[in-house]
Amino acid sequence: xxxxxxxxxxxxxxxxxxxxxxxxxxxxxxxxxIGETIKxxxxxxxxxxxxxxxxxxxxxxxxQNVIRYSADSIGESNELDNExxxxxxxxxxxxxxxxxxxxxxxxxxDVNRMKERVSLIEGKDKDELKKxxxxxxxxxxxxxSKGASLGxxxxxxxxxxxxxxxxxxxxxxxxxxxxxxxx
Amino acid sequence: MDNLDISAxxxxxEIKFDFSNxxxxxxxxxxxxxxxxxxxxxxxxxxxxxxxxxxEPATFVFKLTYFNSSSARVLMKLFELxxxxxxxxxINIEWHYHEEDDTMEEFGEDFSDDIENANFKLxxxxxx
Numbered sequence: 555x556x557x558x559x560x561x562x563x564x565x566x567x568x569x570x571x572x573x574x575x576x577x578x579x580x581x582x583x584x585x586x587x588i589g590e591t592i593k594x595x596x597x598x599x600x601x602x603x604x605x606x607x608x609x610x611x612x613x614x615x616x617x618q619n620v621i622r623y624s625a626d627s628i629g630e631s632n633e634l635d636n637e638x639x640x641x642x643x644x645x646x647x648x649x650x651x652x653x654x655x656x657x658x659x660x661x662x663x664d665v666n667r668m669k670e671r672v673s674l675i676e677g678k679d680k681d682e683l684k685k686x687x688x689x690x691x692x693x694x695x696x697x698x699s700k701g702a703s704l705g706x707x708x709x710x711x712x713x714x715x716x717x718x719x720x721x722x723x724x725x726x727x728x729x730x731x732x733x734x735x736x737x
Numbered sequence: 738m739d740n741l742d743i744s745a746x747x748x749x750x751e752i753k754f755d756f757s758n759x760x761x762x763x764x765x766x767x768x769x770x771x772x773x774x775x776x777x778x779x780x781x782x783x784x785x786x787x788x789x790x791x792x793e794p795a796t797f798v799f800k801l802t803y804f805n806s807s808s809a810r811v812l813m814k815l816f817e818l819x820x821x822x823x824x825x826x827x828i829n830i831e832w833h834y835h836e837e838d839d840t841m842e843e844f845g846e847d848f849s850d851d852i853e854n855a856n857f858k859l860x861x862x863x864x865x
Contacts (some may be wrong), residue, residue, distance in 0.1 A: 582770040586747050603837040607803060611840065614768050614805050621770065688847070691813045704806035712840065 572646040580641040580658075585617045592645055601652070605737060608712040609645070609652050612735045615705040616656035617643060619733075622705075623660060650736050651714055657732035665721055665729050671703060672719045675710050683711050709735055738789075741782055749775055750801060756786055759795035768805035776811040780818065787822045794827035801841065809844070816848050823854025836861040 555563075567575055574595065576588055592613060596606040620641035641658040660668060678686065687707045710717050718734040741754035750765040761783070769775045797819055804812065822828055830852065834841035842859070849857040 582748070590747075603835060604839050607838055607840050610803065611805070618768070618770070618805065618807075684847070691810050694810075704810060708806040708809075 567644070570646060571648060572644045574645040575642070576644075577640070577642040579639055580617055580620050580643075582618075582621060585614065585621070588617075588643065589613060595645075596652075605652070608714075608737045609654060611712045612654045612709045612737060613643065613645070613656075615709045616654060616733055616735070617641065619705050620656060620658045623658065648736065652737045653734060654737065655732065655734045657730055659724070659728040660731045662723065662727060662729055665723075665731075668731060669721065671706060675706050675717065676719070677716075678710070680711065683707055687711060706733075709733065713737055738782070738786060741779070743779075750804075752779055754782060754786075759791070759793050761795070761797045762800070763798070764800035766803045767801060767808040768803070769808070772805070772807040772811050776808075776815075780811070780815060783815065783818055787818060792826040794829065795822065796829045796831070798831045798833070799845075800833045802835070802838070803841075804844075812848065813851075816852060820852050820854050823852075828855035830855050830857045831860055832857065833860045833862060836863050 574588075574592065576584070578584075589610060593606060593610060596609060601609075641656060643657075644653070644655045646653045646655070674686065675683070687704060690704050690707060706717070713735040715736045720730075720732045720734075722730045722732075724730050738756040740756060741752060743749075743752040745751040745765040748766065748769045750763050750767045753760075753762040753764075755761075767775075816830075819828060819830065830849075832845035832849070834845055842861070845857075845859045849859065
């Protein structure tokens with residue numbers, strides 16, 4: 555990337571009120587390091603504790619979702635797999651509140667499964683989400699999911715507005731999956 | 738039973754179980770990559786303790802400040818175990834949360850809803 559493109563990247567982030575951006579390989583260790591940075595940043599800005607906790611919670615679930623999804627593909631180990639271990643996370647401000655956005659590539663063959671999981675949450679109010687959360691806790695992790703499928707529900711419960719999910723097919727193999735939360 | 742004393746890490750809570758004094762403490766943050774692995778021996782030790790004949794009152798103190806959804810799932814299992822114990826002995830549960838932390842308050846309320854055989858106390862604290 556030449557320096558002009560690099561500058562444009564920074565400018566784009568600034569113009570969208572992104573205060574923090576990480577793009578790359580995600581692991582639990584990286585999650586902890588970024589999480590600490592976010593907490594400190596919000597503390598300095600005197601964000602109230604309840605809100606800071608919600609931002610942190612949504613961030614953790616979003617990134618652990620990317621880590622788990624990536625973990626699912628380990629074993630098939632080929633060049634394609636390396637792409638899905640990369641995620642992008644941004645924290646920003648908008649007029650409604652603080653935004654947390656997580657994105658990663660998923661295989662096109664997994665899009666339907668992901669859409670089904672997402673559809674369980676879309677359009678649900680807080681009470682419905684709470685009931686669903688409890689139900690999912692009792693039922694245990696769903697088939698083919700390495701971790702609790704509670705992650706999206708947790709994010710939905712902590713967000714101040716309904717979560718926005720999007721799927722953009724970017725090639726014959728991949729779809730860019732993105733979750734946007736406003737707290 | 739030997740006491741269980743696990744120090745907190747960045748992503749796992751402090752665990753202090755004093756079996757002879759029937760006192761159990763969970764404190765800090767919990768968001769390990771593999772919650773089941775971390776909590777398995779902890780749940781097993783409580784299971785083992787619950788099979789002892791003692792009917793002394795037991796106290797479970799929760800001073801958790803954050804946990805992720807997979808830890809929440811384990812906590813639910815833990816509360817089921819604790820509630821079962823309450824059929825045969827007095828069980829006290831203390832759920833501490835910061836007064837501004839409505840997430841931890843709500844979790845405390847959610848868990849307490851399913852407790853039938855134990856005293857569940859929600860206790861808020863402030864910075865001062």
